[in-house]
Amino acid sequence: MTDTATTTLTKKDFVSDQEVRWCPGCGDYAILAAMQKYMADSGADPANTVFVSGIGCSSRFPYYMNTYGFHTIHGRAPAIATGVKVANPDLSVWIVTGDGDALSIGGNHLAHILRRNLNVNILLFNNEIYGLTKGQYSPTSPVGTKKKSTPLGSVDRPFNPIAFALGCNATFVARSVDTDAKHLTRILAAADAHQGTSFIEILQNCVIFNKDFYNKVVDRSVRADMTVDLIPGEKIVYGADKDKGLRFTASGLDTCGVDDAEVWDPSTATVSQAFAIAQLDTDPDTPKPLGIFRAVDAQIYDESVREQVQDAVSTKGEGKIEDLVYSGDRWTVG
Amino acid sequence: MTKIETPGADLPLQQLERVVIRFAGDSGDGMQITGNQFTQTSALFGNDLATLPDFPAEIRAPAGTRPGVSGFQLQFSSKDIHTPGDAPDILVAMNPAALVVNLGDLKAGGTVVVNTGAFKANDLKKAKLDKNPLEDGTLDGYRVIPVDINARVLDALVDSPLKTKDKSRCKNFYTLGLMYWLYSRPLEATITWLHEKFKKRPELVEANVLALKAGFNAGDIRELFQGQYEVPKTDELPAGTYRNMMGNDAIAMGLVAGAKMAGLTPVLGSYPITPASTILESLASYKHFGVVTMQMEDEIAAICAAIGASFSGSLGITSTSGPGMALKTEAMGLAISAEYPLVIINIQRAGPSTGMPTKVEQSDLLQAVFGRNGDAPVPVISCSRPSDAFQLTIDACRIAVQYMTPVILLSDNFIANGAEPWCLPDIESFKPFPVVFKTDPEGHQTFARNEKGARAWVKPGTPKMEFRIGGLEKDVEGNVSYDADNHQAMTNHRHNKVAAVAESIPTPELDGPDSGDLLILGWGSTVGILTQAVETVREDGASVSRMHLTHIWPFPKGLDEIFSKFKAIMVPEMNMGQLTRILRGEMPQHNFIPFTKVTGQPFLTTEVVAKIKNVLEG
Numbered sequence: 001m002t003d004t005a006t007t008t009l010t011k012k013d014f015v016s017d018q019e020v021r022w023c024p025g026c027g028d029y030a031i032l033a034a035m036q037k038y039m040a041d042s043g044a045d046p047a048n049t050v051f052v053s054g055i056g057c058s059s060r061f062p063y064y065m066n067t068y069g070f071h072t073i074h075g076r077a078p079a080i081a082t083g084v085k086v087a088n089p090d091l092s093v094w095i096v097t098g099d100g101d102a103l104s105i106g107g108n109h110l111a112h113i114l115r116r117n118l119n120v121n122i123l124l125f126n127n128e129i130y131g132l133t134k135g136q137y138s139p140t141s142p143v144g145t146k147k148k149s150t151p152l153g154s155v156d157r158p159f160n161p162i163a164f165a166l167g168c169n170a171t172f173v174a175r176s177v178d179t180d181a182k183h184l185t186r187i188l189a190a191a192d193a194h195q196g197t198s199f200i201e202i203l204q205n206c207v208i209f210n211k212d213f214y215n216k217v218v219d220r221s222v223r224a225d226m227t228v229d230l231i232p233g234e235k236i237v238y239g240a241d242k243d244k245g246l247r248f249t250a251s252g253l254d255t256c257g258v259d260d261a262e263v264w265d266p267s268t269a270t271v272s273q274a275f276a277i278a279q280l281d282t283d284p285d286t287p288k289p290l291g292i293f294r295a296v297d298a299q300i301y302d303e304s305v306r307e308q309v310q311d312a313v314s315t316k317g318e319g320k321i322e323d324l325v326y327s328g329d330r331w332t333v334g
Numbered sequence: 335m336t337k338i339e340t341p342g343a344d345l346p347l348q349q350l351e352r353v354v355i356r357f358a359g360d361s362g363d364g365m366q367i368t369g370n371q372f373t374q375t376s377a378l379f380g381n382d383l384a385t386l387p388d389f390p391a392e393i394r395a396p397a398g399t400r401p402g403v404s405g406f407q408l409q410f411s412s413k414d415i416h417t418p419g420d421a422p423d424i425l426v427a428m429n430p431a432a433l434v435v436n437l438g439d440l441k442a443g444g445t446v447v448v449n450t451g452a453f454k455a456n457d458l459k460k461a462k463l464d465k466n467p468l469e470d471g472t473l474d475g476y477r478v479i480p481v482d483i484n485a486r487v488l489d490a491l492v493d494s495p496l497k498t499k500d501k502s503r504c505k506n507f508y509t510l511g512l513m514y515w516l517y518s519r520p521l522e523a524t525i526t527w528l529h530e531k532f533k534k535r536p537e538l539v540e541a542n543v544l545a546l547k548a549g550f551n552a553g554d555i556r557e558l559f560q561g562q563y564e565v566p567k568t569d570e571l572p573a574g575t576y577r578n579m580m581g582n583d584a585i586a587m588g589l590v591a592g593a594k595m596a597g598l599t600p601v602l603g604s605y606p607i608t609p610a611s612t613i614l615e616s617l618a619s620y621k622h623f624g625v626v627t628m629q630m631e632d633e634i635a636a637i638c639a640a641i642g643a644s645f646s647g648s649l650g651i652t653s654t655s656g657p658g659m660a661l662k663t664e665a666m667g668l669a670i671s672a673e674y675p676l677v678i679i680n681i682q683r684a685g686p687s688t689g690m691p692t693k694v695e696q697s698d699l700l701q702a703v704f705g706r707n708g709d710a711p712v713p714v715i716s717c718s719r720p721s722d723a724f725q726l727t728i729d730a731c732r733i734a735v736q737y738m739t740p741v742i743l744l745s746d747n748f749i750a751n752g753a754e755p756w757c758l759p760d761i762e763s764f765k766p767f768p769v770v771f772k773t774d775p776e777g778h779q780t781f782a783r784n785e786k787g788a789r790a791w792v793k794p795g796t797p798k799m800e801f802r803i804g805g806l807e808k809d810v811e812g813n814v815s816y817d818a819d820n821h822q823a824m825t826n827h828r829h830n831k832v833a834a835v836a837e838s839i840p841t842p843e844l845d846g847p848d849s850g851d852l853l854i855l856g857w858g859s860t861v862g863i864l865t866q867a868v869e870t871v872r873e874d875g876a877s878v879s880r881m882h883l884t885h886i887w888p889f890p891k892g893l894d895e896i897f898s899k900f901k902a903i904m905v906p907e908m909n910m911g912q913l914t915r916i917l918r919g920e921m922p923q924h925n926f927i928p929f930t931k932v933t934g935q936p937f938l939t940t941e942v943v944a945k946i947k948n949v950l951e952g
Binding site: 016018046047048050052062063065066067068069070071072073076078079080081082083084085086087088090091108109111112305306308309311312313315316317318319321322324325326327328329330331332333334 | 374377378380523569571572573574575576577578587590591594599601603620621622623624625626628630631632634635636638639640641642643644645646647648650664665667668672724757758759761793794795796797798799800801802803804805806813814
């Protein structure tokens with residue numbers, strides 16, 4: 001590198017030459033735009049950035065980013081990304097996945113990448129429906145979802161993606177909404193800054209098969225009362241006048257006035273406190289939590305894997321093939 | 335049948351050309367260690383040798399039962415040998431189950447060393463025996479050497495601070511000592527090994543060395559055997575430096591060497607599975623060679639991590655066995671479509687499904703060559719023996735990076751766990767194949783191809799070369815394409831690229847005349863048995879030639895011409911005729927005769943000899 005000023009990139013520099021083929025009105029457009037802008041504003045290097053995805057509508061995302069991209073197979077993006085990152089820890093790796101990709105077919109890999117704390121960012125677009133296969137219920141659809149494969153209503157209980165991630169001991173867990181670019185950008189920045197696996201659930205509108213499913217919480221008319229934003233260092237308050245708060249009690253979580261509201265610190269809160277907040281989802285009368293549920297430091301998988309190799313090389317000296325083959329008990333003939 | 339009164343009792347001290355010994359006991363008795371120690375000592379002594387471990391999949395099946403029997407057969411010789419031997423000359427049986435399970439394989443008039451201390455009523459019951467085989471005539475016709483090993487070990491260790499249970503666990507080294515005396519083997523290598531193995535437990539070193547020496551001395555003092563044998567060192571092995579080698583270890587070393595020759599970091603994604611796990615374990619111990627290993631959450635994650643590593647510019651590797659291959663299938667298709675180097679190792683075991691995890695079979699060949707959705711060709715290579723696995727693994731790495739393709743390297747349980755002397759290669763003699771990553775964006779197209787049909791490899795991190803790739807069909811620019819002509823063209827490219835690998839592999843050498851009535855065509859771990867069988871029938875005057883395939887897909891060039899000079903080509907394999915099917919599909923003009931066996935055990939030389947004679951007699 002020279003010390004001359006580097007060229008400042010704009011959002012356009014992160015837009016690939018591919019025609020975007022999501023349905024008109026799809027929430028993915030807003031997320032893509034927010035990401036492209038965030039990349040430019042944060043000074044990301046396209047050559048050093050990789051988007052890895054699985055299968056599904058959301059997984060087309062890498063084609064539209066003018067960075068390196070790998071559109072892989074259903075559910076396996078976390079496993080592929082593990083190899084990408086361990087082989088080159090200098091890369092900035094982003095995984096884009098959906099509720100079916102991450103929590104049905106790829107549930108195992110999602111659990112394990114979170115457990116390992118690989119230093120990557122995961123964006124889970126949750127629209128509570130299978131879009132690419134034309135509208136079957138997903139593992140995040142509420143019980144009773146009537147779709148083509150469940151004409152009498154689904155009977156299996158859904159995953160709460162935030163609770164899932166917390167249960168896997170994820171080190172960064174957050175939730176945002178496709179239509180709120182400002183909020184989403186703030187969460188992307190926090191995720192990007194976090195060292196370790198950053199998991200973001202993004203509520204995303206599928207206008208064809210599950211249109212406006214989230215309007216009961218994110219529609220402008222109700223949003224202030226039906227969502228609560230977890231902002232590090234600020235009190236947990238909500239409502240149009242910010243007059244309602246949440247506080248921890250011996251039995252879990254309780255609503256309260258602003259004065260008694262808890263000051264939220266996702267780096268010191270226990271998993272059970274974060275989990276208690278995540279469980280607000282199950283009650284239609286309580287606000288749906290957004291923002292940062294957890295942000296803690298822990299050992300990072302890709303760093304540790306590489307460190308073991310570097311330590312072995314520096315302790316034992318770099319091995320040569322001859323040393324490997326010409327070792328052990330040997331004897332000579334002739 | 336004539337009853338031999340005291341068979342073998344009057345044998346003088348004698349030199350033998352070759353001995354086949356089988357150690358058999360409970361899976362907790364340490365028979366694999368005993369066999370491996372005898373092997374290592376015989377290798378260092380200078381014998382040629384071949385081994386056949388045969389153990390249950392259960393780590394500790396109920397003690398004393400027939401399913402819990404673990405065996406280790408070894409042939410050691412002063413001559414050049416190719417197999418672990420059909421029938422043992424001597425059986426060491428540590429308990430009734432081991433005796434009855436293995437006795438049928440013993441040579442007529444063979445010797446049985448039997449641990450009489452393990453033949454109490456309860457032991458017989460566990461082995462489902464109504465009568466004591468030591469007393470009911472079962473052993474008539476064999477030379478029986480009864481030793482109460484259980485008691486003798488405790489006698490030898492009377493002063494040891496170990497608990498009685500731990501003292502008893504030294505009985506395999508007592509047994510090994512006995513056999514070392516009988517075959518005039520030195521103890522030093524095993525003593526050194528014990529010091530290394532238990533360096534943090536000196537009391538275990540002391541007890542096991544004591545047991546080993548007590549066994550050795552017992553042979554001498556107690557005159558158990560009426561004489562000693564000696565198998566002189568062989569002078570038939572080519573000059574060179576040797577070490578004893580097992581197949582999985584050779585593959586692990588070959589991966590390190592292959593990656594170095596490509597100038598790449600080897601990155602293994604793997605999931606433990608019998609009998610492939612030792613490749614993961616060995617590579618994990620090679621970190622100072624720059625090896626990166628990841629034990630992933632499942633077989634799919636293992637291959638996906640390897641593909642991700644190749645995407646980043648490392649050499650992705652995954653190791654598994656048949657059921658794991660089935661799980662990896664979809665991901666292989668991704669690597670084929672995106673055209674990334676990948677080395678996939680399948681240590682075959684008996685199938686289908688879980689099958690018999692510790693038994694040998696060659697039944698994943700069709701899976702390797704054809705087992706994917708879509709037209710999804712990959713090169714397939716097979717090791718034949720521990721001593722060719724190193725070089726073939728390097729060749730798998732070479733093909734993977736030169737042709738930008740996954741390569742499947744097959745081995746099997748017999749090669750993985752069998753051992754033989756390996757003449758160490760001159761590393762300088764290998765021609766490196768360094769990868770050159772493309773960094774020049776000028777006129778670059780993702781799927782532009784070189785003269786081999788391979789696309790260029792671009793690493794993320796390279797400026798101005800950003801690309802998007804994946805499992806959707808792409809055009810030459812790397813853009814998603816559902817265009818009809820493009821799909822035909824890309825399918826042709828992938829097909830032709832793999833076919834072109836034939837240009838870079840040697841035509842196998844013929845063993846024997848280049849024309850005749852019969853060619854024996856083998857692949858994989860049958861090589862030793864087929865070599866021995868062909869030598870045997872030639873001694874009887876038959877003119878039979880032999881060829882062994884290591885590169886199976888694509889076939890090497892020149893086979894058609896070679897085959898055309900034989901009236902028939904017999905294809906022995908441990909499956910229901912999979913190579914025969916491929917050969918008939920590719921070269922229907924030749925007369926292929928399948929010869930199959932799927933018992934979970936290797937062919938016996940005698941079986942192959944009989945089949946050859948049968949075919950020759952028409």
